[in-house]
Amino acid sequence: MSQPQKIQIFDTTLRDGEQSPGASIAPEKKIIIARQLARLGIDVIEPGFAVSSPGEFAAVQQIARELQQVEIAGFARAVKADIDAAVQATQDAARRRLHLFISSSDIHLNHQLRKSRDEVVQIAREMVAYGKQFVNEIEFSAMDASRSGREFVIELVEAVISEGATIINLPDTLGYAMPNEMASLFRSVRKEARGGDTVRYSAHCHNDLGLAVANSLAAIEAGATQIEVTVNGIGERAGNCSLEELVMAIETRKDALGAETGIRIGEIYETSRIVSRTMNFPIAYNKPIVGRNAFQHESGIHQDGLLKNRSTYEIMDPAAMGISRSMIILGKHSGSHAIKHRLEEYGIETTEEQLKSIYGRFKEVADGQKIVTDDQLIQMAGDLTQTRPDPYALIDLQVHAGTQRARSATTTIRNNERGTDHSYTAIGEGPVEAVIGAISQAIPAEIAFEDLELHSLSTGEGAYGEAVVSIIHSGKRYRGTSIHKDVILASAQAYISACNQAIMTAGRAREEDHAGGAKESRRILR
Incomplete structure (x- = not known):
């Protein structure tokens, strides 16, 4: 069997993720998240938009200086002032790249940039050539590529490759594409663009239709070797491709995908919590991987199967990701097996008759308040068994x-x-x-x-x-x-x-x- 393809994980939590309404990060706190991203095993960190403010510049500079084991991406529009700021802020990084972008869709060109296709190609050429004076690695993003004319995307990509771009990013900026369309876009550009086989490819997918992870996986199957993600899937509007969802999809289905990452999955949950707390951005209960309900089960049928063998109702091991929560939530759908198991975890042994009485009282409480806490269950057991096991x-x-x-x-x-x-x-x-x-x-x-x-x-x-x-x-x-x-x-x-x-x-x-x-x-x- 051939070796799995290594997929680089490019994290833009501190740049695109921070653009989430209500999720801004104080510059001095960016370094806290960046350190955790390094522990997680991220390949490339995009720390921010250096030209946007002095505080942002300083944060990018500090991260570039401190995190010498991670490649740092300096983000810039196809504008000299942006490039200068990005280059200066990242100059102390051990490894760095310049990440340039310009729009490619007619919608953007006509209504936002107000420039012709020829003008955009010329700007892209000049700015890639300008950036190449300072760095060897240049990632070029054709913003809104998924809604752009295929021929123009190929023309634009050919132009920047000829000027020295080494990584081509084809973003689904509005989360509009279907997985088959993303795969087709990557295959076409790789095959038809002159020099297309000499560069690496990256995908940057948004989640407006809930397809960011699916589109990113489609890009991998079509030859992309880098995926751009954010922790907890934060970002503009409905967010970006979720780091934890993508990584665990690859980890869980690596045989089907023929791919792997270098992420330390034991750090996933801690990374999610740090980002959520630092940004004051809560995680939805049903968020895959890191949501509160992701590995919790209330149905009695599920609980019974889970207690016999975890794989009956789980395809991933939460403990491997650092998730140290109980897999079973006690609610009105819970069965007596789950109650007995939870009491045993606290060292409480019951007779069949006692368990029956506890279960009856448990059901009465659960009907009124949805779930029953461990403390309440212990109190019920204590009242009926004449013990108080909690210290x-x-x-x-x-x-x-x-x-x-x-x-x-x-x-x-x-x-x-x-x-x-x-x-x-x-x-x-x-x-x-x-x-x-x-x-x-x-x-x-x-x-x-x-x-x-x-x-x-x-x-x-x-x-x-x-x-x-x-x-x-x-x-x-x-x-x-x-x-x-x-x-x-x-x-x-x-x-x-x-x-x-x-x-x-x-x-x-x-x-x-x-x-x-x-x-x-x-x-x-x-």
């Missing part, structure tokens, strides 16, 4: 907030192992910070609060809010969930739930290590 419980919470004072919180926390209650007080810039500070005083473990998500589960003044809290303990991430009409209380309960999970997991690990050590000692003695 800590929130007994009381008082929060004071206002415009003229610091926010303060007082909590009463029960230590279930000792059977004692103690109260703690803390202040913070916001009520949630104060609440977390107060609870943290009660829990003697090194736990780092990472993230809080708040979601409304219904409408109106009496809506339930869902709080999802992520923490880090001993290098592992834990998530706690709680539902309440009071979102501050829900946040507190979710935080305690996450802490309980971390403490109980660490405790079980110690018990298993101890048991293993005892067995080994007995074996040696024999």
Whole structure:
């Protein structure tokens, strides 16, 4: 069998991705994302549009200087001032390219550029030649290529190749093309353009019709060896080809595609979270790969199959991508097998009769609020089995907030192992910070609060809010969930739930290590 074709991943999260309405990034935060992109294994990073502002220029310059292991692309219109800024900002990169673009469709030429085809070809020639003085690698993009006349695209590509362009990008700028049309475009240009077999090809697809990944895969099958992507698929309008979707499509179906990437898939989820948090741009629940529901299952049939063998209802392993969340969501469609499995994860053993009673109460709660949190399930089990397996419980919470004072919180926390209650007080810039500070005083473990998500589960003044809290303990991430009409209380309960999970997991690990050590000692003695 022939070796898979290596596909370069060109990331434009920091340039095209930042053009998403409401998703701008402060220049000093761009370097944070760029570092993570390097850890992810991105081949080429496009850090921004250097000519657009002094802050943008400085950000591109810093990334080019620091990330010496990644190729840096300087983005520029076919304008000398843009090229000069891009060249200067990237001059300290170990490897760099100039990425030039100009429109090629008659729609753009007539209504935006107001130039003839001959004028555009001449501008493209001159600017590629000008850029070639400074860099060896020049990527040329024929913007809106998928809506351009095929003959003109070929003429334009021939012109820039003759002036030294080394990479030809054929963008589906408006997300208009069908996969067969993208494949045809690449095949035609590669075959018919003079010098077309001497350059590399790249695809830059937008997602207006939801076809960005499909069109990018079609381009690969037609000879493209580079795909331009953004993390979480962010970008103009409906966004760009999603990095995580494309990479995992290639990873999962590499035999069918005959392709592979150099992406470290274990960094995918962390990269997605960093971009989402830094840009204040939430991820849709049903977003493939990184969405909250991507590897979560509520249907009892699916849950039963999943517990027997993960491959029954999953084609990818979430753990391989760094996704450390439960695969099963407990809701009104869940079966008793899933309930039993979740309780066992917390070390709670039940008889058949107890499980039946717990399941009946579970169904009553699930009918009213869609999903049931682990904390609620543990409480149900505790009430019916006369146990409280979770180490800590929130007994009381008082929060004071206002415009003229610091926010303060007082909590009463029960230590279930000792059977004692103690109260703690803390202040913070916001009520949630104060609440977390107060609870943290009660829990003697090194736990780092990472993230809080708040979601409304219904409408109106009496809506339930869902709080999802992520923490880090001993290098592992834990998530706690709680539902309440009071979102501050829900946040507190979710935080305690996450802490309980971390403490109980660490405790079980110690018990298993101890048991293993005892067995080994007995074996040696024999």
